[in-house]
Amino acid sequence: MAWRLAIASTALSIATTLLLLKLSYTQSNLSSNLSEKSESGFYSAVWEFVGVAAVATPLFALSEWVDGLLVIHWRRWLTGHMLDAYYADRAYYRIMLCSLQGLDNPDQVQAKEGGGVVGGLMLRMCEDARSFASSSVALMVGLSRKLFYLAAFSGLLFSIAPRMMWFLLAYAAAGTAVTAAVFGRGLMRRTYEVLRREADLRFQLVRVREAAESVAFYSGEAREAGVSHARLAAAVHAALRRVAWEAGLALWVNAYSNTTLLVPSLLMAPAYFAGQVRFGDITQVSFTFQRIESALSFVVDNLAALSGLAAQTERLDELLRALVPRGDPGASVARGAARAGAVLELEGLSLWTPGGAQHLADGLDLSLGAGQSLLVMGPSGCGKSSLLRCIAGLWDEGSGTVRTLPRDSLFFLPQKPFMCLGSLRDQVTFPHVHTRGSATDLAALLAAAQLPDLLERSGGWKAEADWAQTLSIGEQQRVAFARLLYHRPGLAFLDEATSGLDAATEDAIYTALAATGASFVSVGHRPQLVQWHTHVLEAQGRGRWELRDAEEYLASRGRAASPQASGGGSMTLRRHTVSARLAT
């Protein structure tokens, strides 16, 4: 559609240019007949003018309308294309990882200093695509129209006043060269800076909105306001610098174009006084001169818009480049299908954090059979969630092999619950778009997830709310568990998915999970979780992990927690302290 509209816009540009050319002859006739006091000639020129104007007026309006449609259709295609690239191949996640490492913009320190250029780019993706589409269409249409003017009018001017044509060509070439050299790159840089600083400010405000409650609990307004004000100041500073450049450019453009105002009359006057040309020729030459002058001065007149377009193009290009997968970064984990009877196999798995700063697993071997379950334990930051990231295919840096069931038989409950935009039903069926099963089946899932009253409380399956803000973390974890039951995976992963729940609810949840017969892998800190698993994988530090049978693990813990052991003693002591405080 955009291509068809572009062709229509070009055809209309040609038609309107021809009409303008015709109009210049009509105007010339009008003025000449007036000055020669030829009444009949004057009125026939008037009718001619009315005829041309009657065709030209709707054509100009049609041309505007087609240009407007072109902007909208192109914008729709461009934004749709960028959204596809953003969601394809988990690019949104990859560029988040890259921006954390400051890789989004190889030649800049900006990524670290600005709070994530890619973060800002992502926020402005739709906005940038919209303004890119409108300004590029405006400039393209403007440029093509000027080229048609140039083609149509330069022959005319050459035939009437060749000296003037040469003057114009030389003048415009010099003007364009000076403008591009003095203002071009500088203005483009300033515009880019303004776009970037505005994106930084927006990024900060969105972050505060997302973490509003935490900021409020910390009474962190003053600090966050300080950061927002600093970013606003940076945006204003960038805008002031651009305005200064624009003022300089406006001064130059005015001087440049005003200089040419008198040229046609000055150059034509001697021939007119000598009776060699008619008066109408002077007006026609002035009209033609202005058309050609404006065509040749396209760069001078539109430098601000061109530099804005260049900055927008650069930003979109940066984002598109970030969305394209980089070449193979080197060693990466191999993947395959689990062999018969197994649901998860890790063979000699070595895992690094992205960028390779930390070694999280060193030659880990593990095999989990159907119906078995594994609890991953270890101190905070040892790499428990990262193991799941690697199994899910989010992280790849390392070596060894991961074999699992097919991706659609796996289901991950991440550490931070995610509530999508949409109804309560959407929360349970996410990421499915179409619901499987009846409302009663879904209600049974909520009941199994220990949320029997949520449906009624929320106002039905179609109720929409900001679920991430209105449900407690524990409730969000239970909704996520209902989601897991809905998808009935062969192998489920629960990353501290019950950390917000009391022990009784956690028990009920694991009972429901065990009843499904699915294999599952949990990440957790609480020792009482062990009872629900057949195996325990515990971090030993420096990337080493120990796999044990759950019973063996409990037996060893029992020995360690005997009254003689210091850990058991301190736990008892703490309980006494609490009850003493309560009694007081």
Ligand SMILES: Nc1ncnc2c1ncn2[C@@H]1O[C@H](COP(=O)(O)OP(=O)(O)OP(=O)(O)O)[C@@H](O)[C@H]1O
């Ligand atoms: N995107 C990332 N880039 C680089 N390092 C990261 C990234 N994400 C996490 N890490 C680091 O990897 C290490 C392991 O993180 P991980 O989330 O796996 O810890 P964990 O054992 O699950 O911790 P917790 O129990 O606190 O959830 C941490 O030191 C963390 O700082």
